[in-house]
Amino acid sequence: MTNISQKRLSEEDQARVDQYLQSAVNQVERKPFRPWLLFVMLLVVLTLLSLISVLIAQTKGVV
Numbered sequence: 001m002t003n004i005s006q007k008r009l010s011e012e013d014q015a016r017v018d019q020y021l022q023s024a025v026n027q028v029e030r031k032p033f034r035p036w037l038l039f040v041m042l043l044v045v046l047t048l049l050s051l052i053s054v055l056i057a058q059t060k061g062v063v
Contacts, residue, residue, distance in 0.1 A: 057063045
């Protein structure tokens with residue numbers, strides 16, 4: 001286990017990292033994450049794939 005109080009970067013390097021993280025390049029406005037929308041999209045895709053597979057099975061005489 002490593003000691004948490006140990007610094008991994010020098011003062012100069014940490015200052016550069018902090019300056020980069022505060023720059024406008026790294027600031028992106030994002031929409032909030034909506035897990036329910038992801039869940040609904042997943043259900044729609046799975047339903048469509050299931051229907052396509054049933055159609056293919058019916059046309060081939062499997063079902």
